[in-house]
Amino acid sequence: MxxxxxxxxxxxxxxxxxxxxxxxxxxxxxxxxxxxxxxxxxxxxxxxxxxxxxxxxxxxxxxxxxxxxxxxxxNATRSRRQYQEKFAGFGIDVSIDEIFTCGSATAEYLRANVLPSIKDEAKRNVYLIGQKAMEEEFESEGLKWKGGTDPEDDVLLEPQDFTPIKPDPSIGVVCYAFQMRINYCQLAKAYCYLSANEGCKLILTNDDESFLLPAGGFAPGEGAIARVLFGALPRSYKPEIVGKxxxxxxxxxxxxxxxxxxxxxxxxxxxxxxxxxxxxxxxxxxxxxxxxxxxxxxxxxxxxxxxxxxxxxxxxxxxxxxxxxxxx
Amino acid sequence: MxxxxxxxxxxxxxxxxxxxxxxxxxxxxxxxxxxxxxxxxxxxxxxxxxxxxxxxxxxxxxxxxxxxxxxxxxNATRSRRQYQEKFAGFGIDVSIDEIFTCGSATAEYLRANVLPSIKDEAKRNVYLIGQKAMEEEFESEGLKWKGGTDPEDDVLLEPQDFTPIKPDPSIGVVCYAFQMRINYCQLAKAYCYLSANEGCKLILTNDDESFLLPAGGFAPGEGAIARVLFGALPRSYKPEIVGKxxxxxxxxxxxxxxxxxxxxxxxxxxxxxxxxxxxxxxxxxxxxxxxxxxxxxxxxxxxxxxxxxxxxxxxxxxxxxxxxxxxx
Missing domain, CATH: 3.40.50.1000 (HAD superfamily/HAD-like)
Incomplete structure (x- = not known):
């Protein structure tokens, strides 16, 4: 110092x-x-x-x-590759290995730490709330997922239409990355898996509560939206949060x-x-x-x-x- | 006894x-x-x-x-009128004055208690997260609202498209009624008003955490979803909850x-x-x-x-x- x-x-x-x-x-x-x-x-x-x-x-x-x-x-709304392009657009040469987003780190953390900790291989499916950038990171790590940009989940449900929301005992991990297409179908599926599947883990890319809007005031971040899911978890369980x-x-x-x-x-x-x-x-x-x-x-x-x-x-x-x- | x-x-x-x-x-x-x-x-x-x-x-x-x-x-997903029809469909004759939903009570509570307590008339606008049934209850009480079934809010936003989410100092009350078309645009607007408008109130029709899904497991109720908004409120402020x-x-x-x-x-x-x-x-x-x-x-x-x-x-x-x- x-x-x-x-x-x-x-x-x-x-x-x-x-x-x-x-x-x-x-x-x-x-x-x-x-x-x-x-x-x-x-x-x-x-x-x-x-x-x-x-x-x-x-x-x-x-x-x-x-x-x-x-x-x-x-910020997990861009993939590492998209960040590299953003730097390049500013004339700054950055290698993909020099970029770490909470999204890319989450995919690596899932592959290296979370999934191997689930003993029953039949319960290693991941339900992803996230968009294209997260799917790119999952692909880089060789991970498979349900949810993501699947059109079945990218919907505004009709009142009392619970048909897409049913238990899936193969889901051992819910991974939530901030995205602006969040909707009740995704939240209810995640809530259902977390409440019905014993030991199902919740992984957040970050727990940022809010961010400043371009026009003033604050909008809810991943940390605020994720609170919806906390009630589905056993009291002693804390979600794992990857980001800063x-x-x-x-x-x-x-x-x-x-x-x-x-x-x-x-x-x-x-x-x-x-x-x-x-x-x-x-x-x-x-x-x-x-x-x-x-x-x-x-x-x-x-x-x-x-x-x-x-x-x-x-x-x-x-x-x-x-x-x-x-x-x- | x-x-x-x-x-x-x-x-x-x-x-x-x-x-x-x-x-x-x-x-x-x-x-x-x-x-x-x-x-x-x-x-x-x-x-x-x-x-x-x-x-x-x-x-x-x-x-x-x-x-x-x-x-x-x-349950505020049906209006009093719709409940009367449901009873009639079972052959049970019930008058509309004998039916009280947390939604109808919320509309009456807003009119009779909440809005008169806001001194500045220019700040008495209500932002409604709710569907047709809530709009019917608002109409019965002679209330006006923004949001509700407005197509601008009934959307899945494109990534980083914050254009619809901007401050509106006329909103003095955010009223949230459970509905399955909940999305980021609605949550972010509500969060923005609650964080930017001093004294803006949050009224919930109920705070039920979850309910049993037809196919098993639980889905998040109004209480779980409303937690997204709590971080936008001053610490000393508790949302007003109308229902049981x-x-x-x-x-x-x-x-x-x-x-x-x-x-x-x-x-x-x-x-x-x-x-x-x-x-x-x-x-x-x-x-x-x-x-x-x-x-x-x-x-x-x-x-x-x-x-x-x-x-x-x-x-x-x-x-x-x-x-x-x-x-x-």
Whole structure:
């Protein structure tokens, strides 16, 4: 941790604002792997269509220094392949192996952890509430599913028409990924399987409660919609949540990229997901001001909840290039 | 309360099973107004298409004795008019004023209690999640609404298409009635209004968590779906719930029928809704075995949770006719 000469020593463990070329240089020396959240960090705006300043150049600079980079998002409405295309559309070259969505991580987690834990192979079917992007991730992992974009489930039911909703004892896992075509048929099928099939697991890609709407106000996220299903679960059972701030997403990133936690930093825009996620994974973190959290959100927080550093935007690290020209 | 000679005096305050002609006769003398739940009491089966034994004759017998009858259901998928037609289809003559659904009571409660409590008339618009039956009830009360069966809200949205979901500061009340065409557009609009409009109220017709599916397993009810919206509400705010076991439905029935609570009995099939509803309204209750609750559900319950009486089915009261022929 850098020492901020502007702060008295008693509160030195709060977040250190990175401002000077020398700060950036030292932080660059400190970390070999840089993990980035996407929304609010790489791009901004409800549609995610505006890049943050100099982000492409900053990523290229990190690569030129031999740093590992990866992108870790709680947004499962795009597949890894679609994210790669989105980066390419901005002229940023990113490999598919550098992209981790809570959706891709959920598919890997299902294949590697959840399904093998179900002893009876006849009960390993997955009911998916999710759209094309999730189906792509399932395909990449060689998983089969029921539901998804199946036209039988992509419907508004007629009143009291329960014909499509019947028990299916082969479903051992309900996997729910946020999607805007959610409807009663999907929710009732999931509820029915969770209530009727003993031991049936509920896996969420994330538990984000809400998000800001383009026109103002909030809309319910995956965490809010998933609450419908909680009553179908035994009281002692907690759903498994893959995305930030929970463990499984980071476990998948670590398994795939083999980063050294002591030499890795997570760069995000949200205290309650990104910074908490880093802390639970024992990673340092940098909070940027291009997204949701604002400097005033740090006031009154316990120091343990602070990121190690704050920074105006990711592109600011380019200032490190000036440090070599400065007198020591 | 009758004394059951088969029970020791120490537990005389538990539910008394009605079995003998003399029991029925005494209970008939005790109550002038008989309020009935419908599903599991008047009719049974997931489709509600099978009458309980001798129910039509039992209702006619009550009327012949000069008793007041009314029907009180937590099912808002039919309007009062549609319920009247359903009774008529079974050959049972019921007036529309004798039918109270949580939907009809919600419309009356909105008109009489909720809307007048909103001082700013420009903020008295209601956003309705509900289908034709609820719109009929709103019309009977002279209420206007947005949403309902409006085709703009009766949709499965395309991914990331938030265009229909925008703030509307005129909405002061979100009213949610169970319906199977529930979708993300409706939930997101409701969430947006509740999160963006200060003081916006949430009114539920009931908070039933789940119901048994015709083919087995459970499906989510209004209470489960409504949980999506709770995160949009200020922490101190509790949604207002009209249906059983909550107060407003009984207040509406009492206002309309002017029953005397001391001479009124509620007949239902569920301990946790019907019997609790009666207790909260300080009415006596009779639990019948034609629906959800079973005799074993009374075991281990505190006496305060017991109904005053239990009875195999409503039609059994016809046995009272034999009591006059018995020696005293």
């Amino acid at each position: 850098l020492v901020d000469p502007n702060l008295p020593p008693t509160i030195q463990r709060s977040a250190v604002p990175l401002k000077e070329p020398l700060h950036y240089k030292k932080v660059l020396e400190q970390y070999d792997t840089w993990l980035f959240d996407c929304d609010g960090v790489i791009w901004t705006g409800p549609a995610g269509d505006t890049l943050t300043p100099n982000i492409g150049e900053a990523i290229a600079y990190l690569r030129s220094l031999g740093k590992g980079v990866a992108f870790v998002t709680n 701030p929970h463990h499984p997403l980071l476990d998948v990133v670590r398994r795939e990229t083999k980063f050294d936690p002591k030499r890795t930093v997570f760069v995000g825009d949200r205290l309650e997901t990104d910074v908490l996620f880093a802390k639970r994974g024992e990673l340092d973190s940098i909070l940027v001001w291009t997204g949701i959290s604002k400097p005033e959100n740090l006031l009154g927080l316990h120091r343990d909840q602070h990121p190690e550093y704050t920074m105006s935007h990711v592109g600011a690290i380019l200032d490190a290039r000036q440090a070599d020209k400065l007198p020591n | 009758l004394v059951d000679p088969n029970l020791p005096p120490t537990i005389q305050r538990s539910a008394v099973p009605l079995k003998e002609p003399l029991h029925y006769k005494k209970v008939l003398e005790q109550y002038d107004t008989w309020l009935f739940d419908c599903d599991g009491v008047i009719w049974t089966g997931p489709a509600g298409d099978t009458l309980t034994p001798n129910i039509g004759e039992a209702i006619a017998y009550l009327r012949s004795l000069g008793k007041g009858v009314a029907f009180v259901t937590n 076991p909550h107060h407003p439905l009984l207040d509406v029935v009492r206002r309309e029928t002017k029953f005397d609570p001391k001479r009124t009995v509620f007949v239902g099939d569920r301990l946790e809704t019907d019997v609790l509803f009666a207790k909260r309204g300080e009415l006596d209750s009779i639990l019948v075995w034609t629906g959800i609750s079973k005799p074993e559900n009374l075991l281990g319950l505190h006496r305060d949770q017991h109904p005053e009486y239990t009875m195999s089915h409503v039609g059994a009261i016809l046995d009272a006719r034999q009591a006059d022929k018995l020696p005293n």
